[in-house]
């Protein structure tokens with residue numbers, strides 16, 4: 310064992326931040342000072358440079374008194390607002406029977422069964438979050454609860470050069486049917502960094518569906534880690550729509566711990582400018598008789614860049630696993646770039662796994678066909694992009710989020726999904 | 728008689744290779760023209776050049792449509808001016824519904840012509856009416872454009888679209904290929920119903936059979952990038968019987 314080496318880069322990064330007071334977080338802080346940020350030499354970060362983040366001097370995000378926040382961000386106003394990682398308790402939303410939302414302060418995490426249990430703190434950004442979150446937003450969905458409408462959360466990064474570390478813990482108890490939607494937006498967030506960690510526990514026979522929309526400004530940074538654990542006969546689905554941001558990295562880590570589970574990960578990424586979007590998914594099939602499916606679609610315009618890395622492990626005794634993965638990408642400009650990589654590690658013999666990745670331009674013959682019927686070239690392209698993405702947007706169950714997506718597409722890209 | 732299409736000495740290249748080599752053709756309102764000719768002669772190329780497909784370079788000559796130089800227009804503008812191409816190989820477009828895209832097309836055309844947008848109700852009435860014309864199965868109109876359609880269904884769909892868009896000049900590129908005998912009769916009857924004194928049709932075909940139903944006023948032979956012979960409907964019968972060689976022999980003589 311080598312002695313702890315203090316990383317210069319990390320220490321310079323931490324100087325602008327106040328050392329946490331609570332003893333648990335203080336201990337994590339000590340760990341953090343010995344860590345370094347990943348470089349592109351690290352396989353897990355090969356295509357995403359975090360230098361712009363790690364060279365920044367951030368200040369801790371505060372909650373504000375802004376009363377208009379909720380209405381600003383669509384979603385019909387019936388939502389909870391998390392501003393710079395802090396739940397705005399002066400806003401409430403319609404009560405949903407069986408669903409309890411509490412905010413838990415650092416030091417009180419032992420009130421949350423299973424908290425942090427699956428999260429890998431060797432990942433420096435997860436450790437950063439654990440060190441600095443100001444509260445844990447704990448959402449408990451009681452056994453057998455049937456949610457008809459989703460619980461809506463809006464995460465706002467508010468202010469320049471702000472760092473926020475939102476922390477969520479969602480527990481869908483046995484046989485619950487839960488829907489959550491999470492929208493990430495920003496206000497005056499030049500140079501800000503949202504580093505969010507969410508944990509999801511899906512108990513036996515429970516169903517949990519997450520609709521997630523990322524639409525922060527193109528001057529911001531965002532790293533999001535979703536840690537999921539599924540128990541037997543459960544269903545989990547996460548739909549991610551990324552429409553704007555500067556640098557975005559999403560890590561979904563899914564542990565399938567019980568048999569007869571079904572897991573879905575869908576993503577649609579439609580970005581332009583210099584936006585960089587990196588989705589890393591990881592499914593760990595620990596037991597037999599499960600099904601997982603992922604479908605990620607990117608539409609990259611201008612100089613935007615995309616990364617998709619889908620890792621699937623099928624453990625030795627996990628027989629009869631069906632694991633499918635698809636990544637399709639359309640480059641709308643010669644300068645856009647996509648990197649796609651599947652990583653299948655299969656240690657069982659009776660499994661069905663497949664992956665496929667395609668990257669290309671829009672079909673010229675299809676554009677001409679539409680033009681020959683009187684549709685302008687621009688409109689023809691939009692129709693084709695919308696047709697391409699449709700299959701993902703159809704998966705969203707939060708209708709107000711679908712409306713928000715349409716509105717953003719019209720504003721930012723001049724088209725909507727047909 | 729109103730002139731709809733006037734092509735003079737048209738030369739066009741694709742991928743640096745000259746395909747059309749001085750083609751002349753005039754089409755008036757109310758007429759049906761058939762273009763026949765050997766494989767690779769340039770028939771589809773002519774259709775592509777007229778409808779504005781990218782990659783085809785006109786190096787010489789002119790093509791006026793309804794008094795306008797169409798070679799300067801974008802493909803969609805040509806369609807908006809009233810030109811229609813029924814493709815030899817209709818493209819499959821997954822995810823784009825036939826009906827939605829037609830409605831978009833129709834409304835774009837109307838906007839271009841400074842006409843009012845069509846209401847959803849009127850549009851659906853029109854869809855029902857026109858799909859009957861070519862006996863297009865109901866579900867095909869609402870499916871993704873040509874996706875999974877049989878060869879014959881694709882061709883019917885082309886004529887259905889023609890019926891919806893009511894062009895001034897329609898170019899039907901081998902619409903008969905892939906149609907069974909009954910379908911051929913139905914599609915031809917549909918085309919005949921769309922025909923009137925103000926519009927015109929160019930049918931590109933290899934077979935006399937279609938011309939039994941859609942009777943042409945003129946039959947042209949296109950070979951090696953030019954119209955080499957023009958006659959009336961009897962020319963098609965003669966070609967069916969004798970092939971093309973005698974024409975080339977005649978030319979050389």
Ligand SMILES: Nc1ncnc2c1ncn2[C@@H]1O[C@H](COP(=O)(O)OP(=O)(O)OP(=O)(O)O)[C@@H](O)[C@H]1O
Pocket residue numbers: 741742744746764765766767768769770771772773782815
């Ligand atoms: N995009 C292209 N690139 C290269 N050559 C082409 C291209 N399009 C057409 N050609 C060539 O141009 C010539 C004419 O083709 P075209 O499709 O117009 O023939 P056609 O008369 O319609 O034949 P058919 O009766 O078989 O449909 C052929 O030799 C063809 O290979």
Ligand SMILES: [Mg+2]
Pocket residue numbers: 770771772815900
């Ligand atoms: Mg042809």
